Amino acid sequence: MKSLKFITAVMVFAAAVSASAAPLLNGLALEQQFNKDRYIAAVYSDTLADSAGVILDENTTRRLEIRVVADSLSARRLRNQWMEAIAINNSGSSLSAQADNMVTFANLFSGRLKKGDQLRIDFDGASGASTVSLNGIQLGRIEDRKFFTTLLRSWVGPVPPSTEFREGLLAAGDVDSGLLGRYELLEPTDARVLELSEANEENSEEEEQAESGSRPETEKPKPSKPKVAANIPPPSLASVAKPKAPATQQPAPASKPEPAQPRPQPKPARKAAQEVEEEEDQPLTADVLLARQIYHSMLLRHTYDFLQYPQRALERNQEGSIRIRVTIDPAGRVRDVQTVQASRFNDLNRAAVSAIKSASPYPKVPPALAKNDYEFSVPITFRLPD
Incomplete structure (x- = not known):
């Protein structure tokens, strides 16, 4: 009987250890x-x-x-x-x-x-x-x-x-x-x-003081529930991974004139490895966050309309991922393009940068998001069809 109890205890202990295992x-x-x-x-x-x-x-x-x-x-x-x-x-x-x-x-x-x-x-x-x-x-x-x-x-x-x-x-x-x-x-x-x-500990003390010393319990504000604009669908990027038609078949956007110089103003000097970064003053709220996410998806889809798989990369079965940081002015004109992460193939890297320059001007920056320049990143994946 004692043996049975011992075995049962071991099994319970093992189960507890397994359940709590990292x-x-x-x-x-x-x-x-x-x-x-x-x-x-x-x-x-x-x-x-x-x-x-x-x-x-x-x-x-x-x-x-x-x-x-x-x-x-x-x-x-x-x-x-x-x-x-x-x-x-x-x-x-x-x-x-x-x-x-x-x-x-x-x-x-x-x-x-x-x-x-x-x-x-x-x-x-x-x-x-x-x-x-x-x-x-x-x-x-x-x-x-x-x-x-x-x-x-x-x-x-x-x-x-x-x-x-x-x-x-x-x-x-x-x-x-x-x-x-x-x-x-x-x-x-x-x-x-x-x-x-x-x-x-200091932050916790400040929060406790703020909560205990401000408003009566009856005056607690009700948080507003943000909404996603109905006319902006969620981003769908599956087509980015597939090559588009050769250059001769890519339609040029009819409503947009040939972009002028991609950098109409002198390019700002880059800090060493972009390590000096500005901190934003705008407080982050649910409305601001959703507005940024909606606008970012618009910027990406706008970029992908100009993206084309390089013909030479297609012939050589080259694939890769690139991430680019783009700075635009309030009117959507591209001011700066920086390759944050490059692929192993120059043709793919050039095609990604070219798409961004050709996409200028982008949709205007919503006033609620930025009064000056707006910065966003663009992930681009060139992948051959299976």
Whole structure:
């Protein structure tokens, strides 16, 4: 009888350990800009898979993690890049439903991340909650089962940062040993953890004082629910991965005259590796976030109308991913074009830049988004049909 009880106890303990076990490392991917390493991204999951459909299962315990490689990284620029990727990998209805959660998530980011910092988003498959932490310090918690999948789709959806980035995350546990070694060595210093802990305590105290000393309970404002404009469909980028007709068959836009010089004004001097970044003063709200996402999808689709697969690249079976940062003035005229991430093939890189220059002028910048220049990034994937 005692043996039976012992075996039962062991089985219960093993089941408890299994249930609480951390998810497994599914894949790693290195994020680069201007040929400089920025961070290593990781996807963990209870179920190892090379399929995005399996990893996106909303009932599976998963984790996203970013470990910073660069000496310094703008948290706000990282946030903005993430918001853009979310906008082009999720439907309009999903963006509208998750707008408030996205604002909550985005407002957790501030200042600059430093080398060794570990940003984690843990999803509990049982409760459906996502916990955001930095170097082990909890920043926030979002109680919405679909929120985590909305984030993850920006990495493994139809338009990831690059095809290599997506493939690295969908490795089903078969990760590159060299990249894994780098990833495991990236840890924050004790001084950095203490710095963040003290800053987090100060923020918590300020929030408590603001909540306790301002308005009576009866005067709590009701948050407005943002809406997605009905006449703007969610971005669909599947056609970008397929080559278009040869150059002789591409129709020229009839309503648009031949663009003049792509840079009518002197090009601003670039800072070293674009490391000096301006922080935006505009507070992020659900309405502003949705307006940016809608406008960004318009800019991308406008660009893709001018995109053409180079004939020589077709003949040589060349494929690749390019990401370009574009700056336009309020009227939509292109002021600056910078290749953030290039492919291995010059023909593809030139075709991507050419499409952006030909697309000028873009739709005008909505006054609510920017009074001066507006910056956005364009991911372009050249992929031959199967």
